[in-house]
Amino acid sequence: MPTISDVAKEANVSVATVSRVLNNHSSVRPETYERVHKAIEKLSFEPNMSARNLRRNETRVILIVTPNITNPYYAHILTGIGDRAREYGYSALIYNTAGNEAREKEALEMLKKKKADGAILLACNVNSIWIREYADKYPIVHCSEYIPDLDIPRVSVDNYKATQDVMEYIIELGHKRIATISSSNNYISTHLRLKGYKDTLKKHDIEVNNDYIVLADDEYSFKSGKAAAYKLLDQKIRPTAIFCISDTIALGAITAAKELGLQVPKDLTVVGFDDVDDTTKFHPYITTVAQPCYELGEESFKILYDCINDTKDMNKEVILSHKFVVRESSAPFVKRYHEKV
Amino acid sequence: MPTISDVAKEANVSVATVSRVLNNHSSVRPETYERVHKAIEKLSFEPNMSARNLRRNETRVILIVTPNITNPYYAHILTGIGDRAREYGYSALIYNTAGNEAREKEALEMLKKKKADGAILLACNVNSIWIREYADKYPIVHCSEYIPDLDIPRVSVDNYKATQDVMEYIIELGHKRIATISSSNNYISTHLRLKGYKDTLKKHDIEVNNDYIVLADDEYSFKSGKAAAYKLLDQKIRPTAIFCISDTIALGAITAAKELGLQVPKDLTVVGFDDVDDTTKFHPYITTVAQPCYELGEESFKILYDCINDTKDMNKEVILSHKFVVRESSAPFVKRYHEKV
């Protein structure tokens, strides 16, 4: 491996000049610049990152704190982060926390220990305000989930608006008995989706029925989605539509409906959220809100990069647009002879 | 951030001694060792990795070359690698290649440029012998796929044996008309599974029928699995069992069967491979071969680590054991009135 001083010799200049060329300093004469570049290419020189990092006091490593990359939603985001990071010469330290706060803290301690230049947090409870003390000192970006009122840079979709879209659509279809399967977790998205659900009902003068709000588990597991749907469908007056806050839950709901002899969408409309890969693996394909996961990842890296480099006028909050996609699991409400309402 | 010389001062020794303590050199007196350790703890000193890496000429970065982390199979492996890597102070550079050879080469060029200490390749065509020239010079480990005859260290399951297990089971159930959905890709696992399929049939004096061997696409997509199943089930003499080389394909096959009015497993036995998350999301739950993905990942990191550190007597080939799990998609063959055979 050639070093900067090999290049300097080759180009007949000092190492300082080579370094200036490398870092695009203005004070280098164009012809010198040219000469150095030729030397660099001739020797196919690549600056030694350890040396540069040592001198610049950076690591070129970013931390990705995620509950679980095995979840395709996070995997897509991770791909976006990874592609952009690589492009900028960063590598990733992936911390799987399984939602465990102790491990989240352990992860962020890496920043203190200077093992990473910054962190992207993929899932974060609204009450984790302890993150502030890290965010005050180190570059941290929230991706998709965030903590309200703590103005930590973030990128996400507009969960409230997306839910409104869903609910307006379901109401438009003529449904009145609309339930939701939310989650026991404490994510901002969960809160916003629930609020969107309630607010839109109220807006249309439909009473919010607490029996129609049931919770799946923290990780939106298929199983818990199915169980939640059972709770809804076992009621005397069944809902005719269910808004699920994730596709996996929606899948669970559809399975539950089938087991109860209900046809989706004929007897029950089911809408999901996220649009991960499973939505079109089985009929009925799920009507859902598509999130731009890859772009969420890309964007969070960009913001983190700006944070690390103290870019002026950087974006502190990026909202990417979602897309509501109507597929097969939703249909107009039809009053049937046995219906009481 | 305290440095090694701060520690030296605090402990009243030279930096060399501190360094010796840090690296567990034998020649340090126990009481000195103790004193230095106290100083380290008092200042909560952490060695600066850039400086260490510069001096030691290493990066502490490993390359993970994968077609697509979005695939849960790879995601699980990645989690295993990641957890182990972090433990040893390595971070990961994830290269998504989408199976593109140019991008695979681009990835391995990082080794030449000293941007990573070694690489783990997650999917690799059997004919990619160009990898040898990198493997000769740099630490490279194959995980789950590999190139035969090129003795590059690797970890995988015994695909041939696993397929034998599956086939023996299906034959045991009384099936004679057994088809397989393989893939157009060029992975060693694909070849071995096909060979296992054929060999076991022959062993039981069942003729190999080429009409019963159809291919899904390279990525085992659901869609292509479904299409392949249609090809099998449209034949005059239908198979009564299908061995699919992936669960997603199996899922596709089950969907195709349903669409054709066949019940799984009553009318058709379907067996998958991998045991990723989807296998128990829908009934019938899929009978499949469970791969220890996380452990495959862990093990590959360990081997790579040994390669990087020239460990003597390291394992060059690790075969982890698979587990054949019988669930709902397989059942004994029952001769029906309309059956010709």
Add this chain to the structure above:
DNA sequence: TTCAACAATGTAATCCATTACATATAAAGT
């Protein structure tokens, strides 16, 4: 013409941990 101001480049210190080599002290051998 002379000096200030600036442009272009060079010299050397710096980042921090590692390690070859040097030194000092103690234990062992004759």
Add this chain to the structure above:
DNA sequence: ACTTTATATGTAATGGATTACATTGTTGAA
């Protein structure tokens, strides 16, 4: 008692890039 050997620790060079400061050369103003 005196050299030899081993043990424990220190000094200083090293890895490669960056950058404050120094130097040289050039241009323009007075």
